[in-house]
Amino acid sequence: MICSTAEEALSSSIVFEARLPTQWGQAAAQPNVPLDSLTIPSADVIGPRPAPAAWLQAVERRIRNSVLPLGREHENDGRWLRSEIATAATAFFEMVSDVLPGEPHIYSSLSGDLIAEFTGPRGVMNAVISSKLFLALAVVDDEAPEETKIDLAAANPTTIRDTLRAITERLRDREHGREMGT
Amino acid sequence: MAERWVPKQGSPIGPKEPIGRRLFDEPALVGAADQKPKETLDYRHFEERRTPIEVSFDRLGERGIDRKVLNFVTPIARRQGKAFRVQKKFDGWAYMPSEQLANPPKGTGFPVIPSPIKYDEPAHVEHNPYHAHTTGQDTHSVALHLQYLFSKHGRVRPCPRDPSRTFARARQFWTSVLRRCRLAD
Numbered sequence: 251m252i253c254s255t256a257e258e259a260l261s262s263s264i265v266f267e268a269r270l271p272t273q274w275g276q277a278a279a280q281p282n283v284p285l286d287s288l289t290i291p292s293a294d295v296i297g298p299r300p301a302p303a304a305w306l307q308a309v310e311r312r313i314r315n316s317v318l319p320l321g322r323e324h325e326n327d328g329r330w331l332r333s334e335i336a337t338a339a340t341a342f343f344e345m346v347s348d349v350l351p352g353e354p355h356i357y358s359s360l361s362g363d364l365i366a367e368f369t370g371p372r373g374v375m376n377a378v379i380s381s382k383l384f385l386a387l388a389v390v391d392d393e394a395p396e397e398t399k400i401d402l403a404a405a406n407p408t409t410i411r412d413t414l415r416a417i418t419e420r421l422r423d424r425e426h427g428r429e430m431g432t
Numbered sequence: 433m434a435e436r437w438v439p440k441q442g443s444p445i446g447p448k449e450p451i452g453r454r455l456f457d458e459p460a461l462v463g464a465a466d467q468k469p470k471e472t473l474d475y476r477h478f479e480e481r482r483t484p485i486e487v488s489f490d491r492l493g494e495r496g497i498d499r500k501v502l503n504f505v506t507p508i509a510r511r512q513g514k515a516f517r518v519q520k521k522f523d524g525w526a527y528m529p530s531e532q533l534a535n536p537p538k539g540t541g542f543p544v545i546p547s548p549i550k551y552d553e554p555a556h557v558e559h560n561p562y563h564a565h566t567t568g569q570d571t572h573s574v575a576l577h578l579q580y581l582f583s584k585h586g587r588v589r590p591c592p593r594d595p596s597r598t599f600a601r602a603r604q605f606w607t608s609v610l611r612r613c614r615l616a617d
Contacts, residue, residue: 315463327518
């Protein structure tokens with residue numbers, strides 16, 4: 251695919267997941283089947299889903315390897331994450347990794363929530379991720395800090411992504427275009 | 433020799449007073465050892481779990497950092513570190529002028545209230561005339577804003593050396609010297 255603009259090239263990284271009907275396999279085997287007759291029923295198409303950020307796997311691994319082993323709750327001095335926080339944080343990053351400003355530095359808060367600190371070319375965003383809440387403080391270009399609170403239990407994924415995108419796009423360097431998933 | 437500055441009872445906090453937040457060594461996640469170490473102030477340094485939310489500070493001098501005040505407060509902070517469920521090393525203070533903390537150029541301000549801890553308070557074992565605090569509504573929000581303010585406008589003052597450890601090290605050194613001398617004889 252040849253893209254005329256950088257924006258197009260970036261959007262081409264969107265992943266389409268589809269279960270291809272058997273006709274497609276038949277078409278490959280029988281070249282006489284007209285391509286126009288091949289359709290993908292809409293119910294079979296999952297997506298489009300944006301490509302996850304390149305750092306997502308590393309962050310998921312760090313979270314997974316930090317889950318508190320059963321029976322060792324009394325030993326937790328901040329080195330471990332409770333499983334419900336780990337699950338919530340993993341689901342959160344899977345949902346929005348592509349709209350976040352970059353790879354987060356993660357650690358546990360004293361109360362057991364996950365702290366994720368992001369640095370972008372134009373500022374920083376520090377966030378608290380709990381099982382129900384996302385709270386972030388972003389500072390762009392040395393302007394006044396902006397607080398964003400999202401009720402993860404009530405908001406739908408599109409709202410969460412749109413809210414985050416509004417902040418994080420400003421943290422990215424506009425001069426060099428959008429940096430998806432970096 | 434000048435006496436150590438002690439804030440007068442009931443007097444307000446001066447605009448130039450350095451307001452310090454104690455920094456304790458906080459652990460990293462066990463599964464995140466491959467992360468680059470962080471060089472900025474940690475969220476946990478400003479996190480308070482008490483309700484209603486009261487974030488404690490130390491008043492570190494009248495117009496600037498006062499070494500005598502530091503020498504008074506440091507043992508208290510070290511003992512606080514040892515009193516945690518899992519002991520934490522006291523590393524020093526993040527501090528900034530009270531005026532900037534109450535009215536920062538940008539963002540939410542946190543006025544600091546003097547709250548000296550007296551000898552007879554049952555909840556506090558330690559007498560600390562330099563204790564002060566600020567209040568807030570939401571733990572996470574307060575911690576995030578304080579982390580930003582101290583990172584932006586504050587500085588870090590490492591804690592003075594522990595004299596007992598210095599003495600212990602000196603004793604260890606001279607013992608080893610003496611032992612070597614005896615062996616040489």
